[in-house]
Amino acid sequence: MRLLNVVSSPRGEKSASIAVASAFIAAYGNTVNSVEVDTLNVWEEDLPEFDSDTIGAKYKGVSKDPLDSSELSAWLRIESLVARFREADRIVIGVPMWNFGYPYKLKQLIDLVSQRNKLFTFDGKAYGPMLKIPRALVIHVRGQSDDTVTSIGNPGFKYQADYLAFWLKFIGVEDVKSLVIEHTWDARAPETIERGKAEAIALASAF
Template sequence: MRVLHIISSPRHDGASVTIASALIDALRERHPDIDVDTLDVWREELPEFDERVIAAKYKWVDQEPLDAVESRAWAKIDDLARRFREADRIVLGVPMWNWSIPYKLKQLIDLAAQRNLLFTYDGVHFGPAVDVARADVVFVRGQYYGEDGPTPGSVFDHQVAFVEFFLRTIGVHDVRSLIVDRTWDPAAEEAIADGVARARRLAAAD
């Protein structure tokens, strides 16, 4: 089984990395031959999606030749998308930043999610371009976003729905989310330990 492990936190001792890594470890116990491709958005050389890359995108769509700079940038985009396509399973840890996702994760999505690389579009309908059986997503937030609290998720949470929508749209058949709140509270250590335990159970659930 080939697993794409996406790290989106710059803090490798942070809650999202700790919990997602526990999930990976539990998968290794069940599947000793697991092949993990780690994509750390903070260490990966992600090209800027600037005017030059946008020009390359439209040249590629129109099947026009790319110059050397455009070719290098587009080759990297194609490689990022390939790593999604080759995965049997995706494990993704996502800390909440300003009620949404880290900007480097958004950059990865904006680069890799290209028509005919991760999704299709016929002018009317969007469709998947990958075939991934499952994704396990660890969503970590500093405080509580329940509907009975002062920051209800229906208003403040722009993290979970976007990531789940992205994964399902590109072709992940089964998206399972593990939400860990209160990682800034005095009880953060307990919350993270509970998240690790739930992550191990999630890895074992078929």
């Protein structure tokens, strides 16, 4: 069993999302015979920029034109990241909320690996997933909650989770579980983080 653990917080031991994900992974390791954890930390990984070389390689791949050396170097780095998703049997992603979204490095990773004929297909009419992963867990950590938001028309925070669930299903994850831990900036933080760990551990047996 190979579990891809995507870390999107740069806070290390101070990170609530890392703490909850670690509790889940430890518990999951006790439920199966053998788990190989591949940790992809977007802050420590040498992610290529999605610059002119990278996007040039993308479009040349579509048109089947030869890549120059810079484009080839960027594309090989993308393929190495894609391989880690394709080799995974399960996925865990810890996601702190940043400015009502997610860390930009996580979006960079998504932009890099979401390539046609790598993680999805497109025949000109319809998209299709290329992965066959039964389950993923996304741990959403938020400093506050949306239950106190009263402004008219505010959509709340659910859209953040909806996007990541959509993307995971788009590339081929059948069942996406979401675990939300809120109030991690105030006096309730120690209690909510411990409760989040307990909820994560409870999810491990059916993962």
